[in-house]
Structures are given as C-alpha cells and as structure tokens.
Amino acid sequence: MPIFFRLLIALVTVGLSAILPLDALSGQEDVGFAIMHGKRGLPNKYVSDLASSLAEKGYLVDNLEMPWSARRGYDVSVETAEHELEVAMSTLRSKGALTVFVAGHSQGCVFALHFAGKHAVDGVVCMAPGGDAGSPVFAENIGDSVTEARQLMEEGRGGENIQLYDVDSLQGKTPVVTTPEVYLTWFEPEGAMSMSRAARAVNPRTPILWIVPAWDYPSLRQRSIPLFAALPSNPLTKISEPDADHLGAPIASVDEIVRWVSLVRSAQRK
Numbered sequence: 121m122p123i124f125f126r127l128l129i130a131l132v133t134v135g136l137s138a139i140l141p142l143d144a145l146s147g148q149e150d151v152g153f154a155i156m157h158g159k160r161g162l163p164n165k166y167v168s169d170l171a172s173s174l175a176e177k178g179y180l181v182d183n184l185e186m187p188w189s190a191r192r193g194y195d196v197s198v199e200t201a202e203h204e205l206e207v208a209m210s211t212l213r214s215k216g217a218l219t220v221f222v223a224g225h226s227q228g229c230v231f232a233l234h235f236a237g238k239h240a241v242d243g244v245v246c247m248a249p250g251g252d253a254g255s256p257v258f259a260e261n262i263g264d265s266v267t268e269a270r271q272l273m274e275e276g277r278g279g280e281n282i283q284l285y286d287v288d289s290l291q292g293k294t295p296v297v298t299t300p301e302v303y304l305t306w307f308e309p310e311g312a313m314s315m316s317r318a319a320r321a322v323n324p325r326t327p328i329l330w331i332v333p334a335w336d337y338p339s340l341r342q343r344s345i346p347l348f349a350a351l352p353s354n355p356l357t358k359i360s361e362p363d364a365d366h367l368g369a370p371i372a373s374v375d376e377i378v379r380w381v382s383l384v385r386s387a388q389r390k
Contacts, residue, residue, distance in 0.1 A: 152180040152217030158226030170370035227251025237321030248369040254314030269300035327356035
C-alpha cells in the first residue's frame with residue numbers, strides 16, 4: 121500500500137479516536153446484559169431504549185419477555201422463570217460474554233434480586249424497584265386472591281385455571297387467569313417476590329446498582345429508598361436517583377449503568 125494511503129488511514133483513525141467515546145471504538149463484547157421489563161410490560165416498551173442503547177455501545181444484550189408480561193400473564197411459576205433467565209445468561213456467555221449483569225425494571229428488579237440470591241451473577245441493576253408482593257398495598261388489594269388460591273390448593277385444585285388478581289401503581293387491581301399453584305409462587309407475601317426478603321438474600325459478593333428515580337411514585341420511593349440499606353454490604357453497591365419518573369427510569373439510567381459496570385469490571389480485574 122502506498123505510504124500516502126497509510127498516512128491517510130492513520131490520520132482518520134486518530135481523528136475518530138478523538139471524537140468517539142472509548143467504548144464505541146473498543147467495544148464491550150465480553151459484557152452481557154439480561155434485561156427484564158416491569159409488570160405487564162414488554163421488551164419493546166419501557167426497557168427497549170435501554171436495550172438498544174447498550175447494544176449500540178457494544179454490549180451483548182438479551183431483552184427478555186418474562187412471565188409477568190402483558191401477553192403471558194403469569195403462565196409459569198417462579199422456578200420456571202428462573203430457568204428462562206439461566207438460559208438467557210448461558211446464551212450471552214456462548215456469544216462471548218465473560219461478565220453478565222441481570223437488569224430488571226420495576227417487578228423485574230424484585231425478580232433479579234430473587235435470582236441473585238440463588239444463582240451466580242456478576243451484578244444486578246435494579247431500576248425503579250416495584251412489584252413487592254410483601255408490601256401493604258398487595259395485602260390490601262389482593263389478599264383475598266392469595267387466600268382463595270391457598271384454599272384451592274388445600275382442596276387439590278391447584279392446577280385449575282382461575283381468575284385471580286394482581287395490582288400495580290399504574291393500573292391498580294387487574295385480573296389474571298392462571299393456576300393457584302403458579303399464582304402463589306408469585307404472590308405469597310413472604311415468597312420469592314417479597315422485596316425485603318429478596319434483598320437480604322442476595323450474595324454479599326454480588327454488587328447492586330439501586331436506581332430510584334426522583335419522580336417515581338411516592339409510595340415506591342418511600343419503600344425502595346430504605347430498602348437500599350437492607351442490601352448486603354458491598355463496596356460496589358450504589359444508589360442512583362436519576363431525574364426521571366417510574367417508566368422513564370431505564371433510558372434515563374444508561375450512562376450511570378455504563379459507569380457502574382466499568383467500576384465493577386475494574387474491581388474484578390484486580
């Protein structure tokens with residue numbers, strides 16, 4: 121190749137390095153994110169921009185549809201959902217991810233915490249924590265459904281499809297059709313989706329980025345900010361309060377997530 125063209129290529133490369141962020145040049149192909157939407161959400165809704173932004177930065181991303189989505193309506197148990205997330209993490213690793221983070225929005229956050237209490241993950245990103253089955257709001261609104269599901273289990277009817285109820289800050293009390301057996305895995309007040317129980321159960325070696333948007337629902341902020349103190353002590357566990365509401369928290373947190381992941385990876389290399 122003539123020396124003129126070699127010099128031209130070198131100048132273009134230097135110019136690009138001056139104007140592009142480091143991750144746009146070097147990529148993050150060995151870092152994976154398994155992303156989970158919130159209650160009655162979908163991968164193409166409020167977590168979509170987060171997923172695409174991370175992918176554009178070079179990260180490996182799997183944007184999952186979980187059993188609490190608008191389409192699925194608790195079609196499988198918590199245990200089966202854990203297997204779905206395990207498969208997603210294995211897929212990310214098969215694509216080259218050496219470090220895999222589990223990120224959840226709202227109810228996805230509670231499930232991410234629960235999962236991290238039972239499975240090895242490199243870190244958890246909790247965005248606008250919600251969906252806490254152990255909260256007073258759940259007891260007040262769907263306590264009757266939990267009682268009904270327990271009674272049907274005692275009668276040997278745990279495998280029958282029946283209309284029960286869910287609740288969230290946006291839509292209030294909503295019907296779901298599933299079996300009592302599956303329903304109770306999601307809604308027992310002291311079960312898998314109790315946020316305080318899940319928070320305490322996370323392996324202390326697992327760092328957590330706890331994102332509480334400044335304009336989240338007041339009832340959620342009142343519960344999630346104190347819960348940060350209940351997380352196992354880890355020097356890399358951080359709290360962030362972006363200028364966003366509940367639904368806008370994922371996309372508002374992209375830069376903070378990237379910074380935090382960089383800190384976690386730096387610590388892992390030491």
